[in-house]
Amino acid sequence: MDLRLGRDTFGDARNTGQLMELAEAHQLLREWVLNQRLLFHMEQVGHLLKCWASERGYNEPTIHLWHLAGLLHDADWDQFPEQHCAKIIAELERREQDPALMRAIASHGPRYFGVEPQSELDKMLYAFDELSGLTHAYSLMRPEGYEGMEVKGVKKRLKDKTFAAQVSREDINDAVGRLNITLDELIRFVIDWQLRAPEVAVLEG
Numbered sequence: 793m794d795l796r797l798g799r800d801t802f803g804d805a806r807n808t809g810q811l812m813e814l815a816e817a818h819q820l821l822r823e824w825v826l827n828q829r830l831l832f833h834m835e836q837v838g839h840l841l842k843c844w845a846s847e848r849g850y851n852e853p854t855i856h857l858w859h860l861a862g863l864l865h866d867a868d869w870d871q872f873p874e875q876h877c878a879k880i881i882a883e884l885e886r887r888e889q890d891p892a893l894m895r896a897i898a899s900h901g902p903r904y905f906g907v908e909p910q911s912e913l914d915k916m917l918y919a920f921d922e923l924s925g926l927t928h929a930y931s932l933m934r935p936e937g938y939e940g941m942e943v944k945g946v947k948k949r950l951k952d953k954t955f956a957a958q959v960s961r962e963d964i965n966d967a968v969g970r971l972n973i974t975l976d977e978l979i980r981f982v983i984d985w986q987l988r989a990p991e992v993a994v995l996e997g
């Protein structure tokens with residue numbers, strides 16, 4: 793399955809700063825995604841990105857952009873896997889969204905989509921994507937969940953290729969190599985913020 797997008801620019805610069813409300817994003821997800829685990833995954837990645845942007849002191853519109861990027865990045869994976877990424881990007885372009893939103897989504901898997909992460913948002917989405925799921929899988933096998941979870945425990949699961957085998961270690965390493973933080977710091981952040989919101993359920997409203 794070739795998912796390469798074959799282009800590097802998305803949306804229209806005139807729409808910079810234009811973003812849908814959260815309710816519209818939720819509506820889109822309800823229509824496109826039937827798989828609850830996938831919804832949960834997107835909520836979790838959206839949550840991490842939102843927390844990252846707010847920890848950095850970014851303004852509200854920026855935090856919202858980051859949140860939406862996480863929330864929507866796999867929106868087409870459930871019903872249109874052979875059009876993964878292209879489909880949601882086209883839809884967001886049709887809805888005249890900020891190009892930064894589509895750019896981030898387009899670069900969340902450079903190996904598959906052929907688009908290199910450039911901005912901090914692009915890179916953080918790529919970095920959180922796989923690590924979030926592995927950390928969550930680890931929390932589910934611990935009786936205490938996220939409580940008391942240590943970075944070294946997550947790293948051990950990363951080394952054990954049979955654990956959450958679908959999680960790409962290659963992508964995680966590649967993503968971390970593009971950041972100015974270490975793998976340990978990234979894992980710490982994921983644990984801390986998923987601990988505070990182990991079940992993000994924003995899709996009700």
Ligand SMILES: [Fe+2]
Nearest residue numbers: 865866900901
């Ligand atoms: Fe994806």
Ligand SMILES: [Fe+2]
Nearest residue numbers: 833865866921
């Ligand atoms: Fe994802």
